[in-house]
Structures are given as structure tokens and as C-alpha cells.
Amino acid sequence: MRAVRFHGARDIRVEDVAEPSGVLAPDDVLIAPAVTGICGTDLHEFLAGPIVTPKEPHVYTGATNPQILGHEFSARVLAVGDAVSHVAAGDRISIQPLLSPRNDYYGKRGLFHLSPVMGCVGLSWAWGGMGEKAVIKDYNAQPVPDSITDEQAAMIEPAAVALYGVDRGGVTAGSTVLVSGAGPIGALTALAAHAAGAALIIVSEPNPNRRRIISEIAPYAMVVDPRSGDLAQIVADLTEEGVGVDVALECVGLEASLNACVKAVRRQGRVVQVGLHMKPASIDAMLWALKDITVEATWCYPTQIWPRIARMIATGNFPVEKVITARIDAKDVVSKGFEALLDPAGEHLKILVTT
Structure with a gap:
């Protein structure tokens, strides 16, 4: 074969x-x-x-x-x-x-x-x-149900990575969310956050083609270029009283992206590490403490998540x-x-x- x-x-x-x-x-x-x-x-x-x-x-x-x-x-x-x-x-x-x-x-x-x-x-x-x-x-x-295609069924695995990150962030109806990185996992994370009911989704992505793609597949998202200015300030300007987002989802796996998420999240907010880091990252632990944030790290996904994602896809929600x-x-x-x-x-x- x-x-x-x-x-x-x-x-x-x-x-x-x-x-x-x-x-x-x-x-x-x-x-x-x-x-x-x-x-x-x-x-x-x-x-x-x-x-x-x-x-x-x-x-x-x-x-x-x-x-x-x-x-x-x-x-x-x-x-x-x-x-x-x-x-x-x-x-x-x-x-x-x-x-x-x-x-x-x-x-x-x-x-x-x-x-x-x-x-x-x-x-x-x-x-x-x-x-x-x-x-x-x-x-x-x-x-999988007959109502989803083979292509959609193949996408459940990467979708599980994204949805697990959204779950760990506690994203719910009305949440404000930053997604750092609009690669395949970042794009799926933005879709998953929307499915969870997030009211504001900001996507940070330096690549112009990826910004174009995410703008097309998630037109409700505010898509920004982090190189165009201070990302933390851009996020602050979009959130209530400038406090930052409730949840920041790091989907790149780079030190700069992780630290940007920490700066952009509000005090007592949540940062979720979705992307995998290939080398150690230097962080500002004092800033984590000052902001009283929760940092969640994820590995793969709970395997029981499959039927839930299949249902979300079948209804058009994801x-x-x-x-x-x-x-x-x-x-x-x-x-x-x-x-x-x-x-x-x-x-x-x-x-x-x-x-």
C-alpha cells in the first residue's frame, strides 16, 4: 500500500x-x-x-x-x-x-x-x-455523525487542542479574549472562543497573509499587527476602562508572545499556554505576581472531548x-x-x- x-x-x-x-x-x-x-x-x-x-x-x-x-x-x-x-x-x-x-x-x-x-x-x-x-x-x-464530513472529522484533533485551551481559560459568554498567533491552532482557538460565547476576540498576528485569512474566517475578531504599536495598549484601548482582556491564549510557543499575553491580560486574568515552546522562556515573575494572574499550561487534550467537538461541528457552532x-x-x-x-x-x- x-x-x-x-x-x-x-x-x-x-x-x-x-x-x-x-x-x-x-x-x-x-x-x-x-x-x-x-x-x-x-x-x-x-x-x-x-x-x-x-x-x-x-x-x-x-x-x-x-x-x-x-x-x-x-x-x-x-x-x-x-x-x-x-x-x-x-x-x-x-x-x-x-x-x-x-x-x-x-x-x-x-x-x-x-x-x-x-x-x-x-x-x-x-x-x-x-x-x-x-x-x-x-x-x-x-x-462521528453523518452530518459532518470526512474533512471536518479529520479536524477534530487540532480542534481539541484549541478547545482545551479555551476551556482551561474559562472563556464563557461575554468574555474578552486575546489570541496571540493566527496559525492553524490560533485560528481554531479564535473559532473556539467565539463558540464559547466570547464577546470580544482580539487576534494578534504579524504575518499579513495570516491576518487576511483570520479576518475572512472570523470576521467578528479584531485582528491586529503587534508590530504596529504597543500590543498591551492596543488591547487596553479595546477593553473596559483599559484593564485588558479576561483571558489571553498564547498560540505561538515563543517567549515574546507569552510575555505579550501577560502584559495584555487584566489583573486576576488568565493566561493559557496553548502553543508548545521548543526552548525555555524568560518571564517577568514579578509582573505575574503584581497582576495576581493565573497561568495555565496545556498538554494535548482530554480524550473524552471528541463527541463534544463533533456535536459543536454538526450544529455549525464550531x-x-x-x-x-x-x-x-x-x-x-x-x-x-x-x-x-x-x-x-x-x-x-x-x-x-x-x-
């Missing part, structure tokens, strides 16, 4: 590999992926990997490179193991890609995303979404498909996928791949 495999930095190949064979384990699900998104984690692997993909057998899954990529995807069920009852052959599903023990400290508490041995389909598992077939575990297979800017075939995954997303012009947010 055809598959997109990561071998090393700037070494991603479309190859013919053996498809899954043999008898399914009782909790296995055999699937045919439909569409798969290229994630920021995939981009980091392409640029500087292996980082997350395993050079040595993964401690929990046993997987090792070369790795079939793809952890943001939808699929159709082909067959199920004897113990699987919640999905059947022919069902459409969204993949919740995290793999972890069900019976360790975190698993027993339903905190599957916090397991220290967690693996991920498409990053540290034998199979991924950018292959014609894959085997996943029963808990990875999340049924239009995740607006973040998709291109659809490509796997044969073009490097030139029209990875390289396009790394273009400094920033003309794309989410690119979907069909294998």
Missing part, C-alpha cells in the same frame, strides 16, 4: 509498504484513512527530527522509525476485533490518536493524555493516517473546516504540503492529504 513515511530531517518519502495483515487483536480496529492534516508537530519532525518519532523502540508501543505520518485524520472502519462493539465495518470515524495504558496512575483517573509513556498514532505507532490502511485501538476510533486552505494528494506531500506550510509568506493554515 502507499504510505508517507518519515525517515529523518527533510527526508519524507512516499513508499510502497506492506499493509496490515494477520488476525486482529480483540481490541484492534482496521481502518482505511480518508483525509489527514499536516500538523505543526509533523513540520518540526521534517525540519529537525527525529524529535517525537522514535529512533529506538517506543517504550509503550514498540514503534520505531521510519514512521508512517498522520495523527489528524478521519477514516472508514474495515474490520474490528472480537471485543469491539462501539464501531463496526463501514462506520465513519475520527481518530483520537493518543495511546496509553488504561490502568496506570493517570489511566485509572481518565487522564490518558498525561501518561508518561504515551504514544501517538502517526508519530510513535506502527501506523498513521497517511497510509491506505492502518490498525488502531478501539479507544482511538471515535464515531466551523473548523474554515481553517483548511488546501487539499493535496500524497504524491505531492513534500512540495505542496510541508514546503508550502514552511513558506514564510504564510499563505496556508491547514493542508489535508489524501493517500
Whole structure:
């Protein structure tokens, strides 16, 4: 079967590999992926990997490179193991890609995303979404209603990252919110904040193309260029008595962005770290104390969030498909996928791949 495999930095190949064979384990699900998104984690692997993909057998899954990529995807069920009852052959599903023990400290508490041995389909598992077939575990297979498309179902995974950040920020009806960064996660975070009822959403983004895209997909947002002036003052001018926003969501993963969020949030406000930092950040701890703020850090998402997001998409409350800017075939995954997303012009947010 055809598959997109990561071998090393700037070494991603479309190859013919053996498809899954043999008898399914009782909790296995055999699937045919439909569409798969290229994630920021995939981009980091392409640029500087292996980082997350395993050079040595993964401690929990046993997987090792070369790795079939793809952890943001939808699929159709082909067959199920004897113990699987919640999905059947022919069902459409969204993949919740995290793999972890069900019976360790975190698993027993339903905190599957916090397991220290967690693996991920498409990053540290034998199979991924950018292959014609894959085997996943029963808990990875999340049924979706007929009212959402395969593309929308593939977008549930990155949408979960965004919505978890909004949840941790306590965004509710009437909230004032700053989203720092309008990449794919930032754009989804703005949509999620709107779905949660935020009354004012300010999006800070230096890239003009990304400012244009977010203005089109979230016309209710106030989109600003942080280089055009003092962001904290811009935010103050848009909020009641100049106090700043209730919640600032950092979606870039850079020190400057984190510190800008701290300056822009009101006293006793909340800053949520949604973007992943690749190196330590220097912060002004005294400012955190002076403003009496709460800083929340997030890792992935609670895996139980899938049905909620599917319902939000089905009702039109969370239009995740607006973040998709291109659809490509796997044969073009490097030139029209990875390289396009790394273009400094920033003309794309989410690119979907069909294998």
C-alpha cells in the first residue's frame, strides 16, 4: 500500500509498504484513512527530527522509525476485533490518536493524555493516517455523525487542542479574549472562543497573509499587527476602562508572545499556554505576581472531548473546516504540503492529504 513515511530531517518519502495483515487483536480496529492534516508537530519532525518519532523502540508501543505520518485524520472502519462493539465495518470515524495504558496512575483517573509513556498514532505507532490502511485501538476510533464530513472529522484533533485551551481559560459568554498567533491552532482557538460565547476576540498576528485569512474566517475578531504599536495598549484601548482582556491564549510557543499575553491580560486574568515552546522562556515573575494572574499550561487534550467537538461541528457552532486552505494528494506531500506550510509568506493554515 502507499504510505508517507518519515525517515529523518527533510527526508519524507512516499513508499510502497506492506499493509496490515494477520488476525486482529480483540481490541484492534482496521481502518482505511480518508483525509489527514499536516500538523505543526509533523513540520518540526521534517525540519529537525527525529524529535517525537522514535529512533529506538517506543517504550509503550514498540514503534520505531521510519514512521508512517498522520495523527489528524478521519477514516472508514474495515474490520474490528472480537471485543469491539462501539464501531463496526463501514462506520465513519475520527481518530483520537493518543495511546496509553488504561490502568496506570493517570489511566485509572481518565487522564490518558498525561501518561508518561504515551504514544501517538502517526508519530510513535506502527501506523498513521497517511497510509491506505492502518490498525488502531478501539479507544482511538471515535464515531462521528453523518452530518459532518470526512474533512471536518479529520479536524477534530487540532480542534481539541484549541478547545482545551479555551476551556482551561474559562472563556464563557461575554468574555474578552486575546489570541496571540493566527496559525492553524490560533485560528481554531479564535473559532473556539467565539463558540464559547466570547464577546470580544482580539487576534494578534504579524504575518499579513495570516491576518487576511483570520479576518475572512472570523470576521467578528479584531485582528491586529503587534508590530504596529504597543500590543498591551492596543488591547487596553479595546477593553473596559483599559484593564485588558479576561483571558489571553498564547498560540505561538515563543517567549515574546507569552510575555505579550501577560502584559495584555487584566489583573486576576488568565493566561493559557496553548502553543508548545521548543526552548525555555524568560518571564517577568514579578509582573505575574503584581497582576495576581493565573497561568495555565496545556498538554494535548482530554480524550473524552471528541463527541463534544463533533456535536459543536454538526450544529455549525464550531466551523473548523474554515481553517483548511488546501487539499493535496500524497504524491505531492513534500512540495505542496510541508514546503508550502514552511513558506514564510504564510499563505496556508491547514493542508489535508489524501493517500
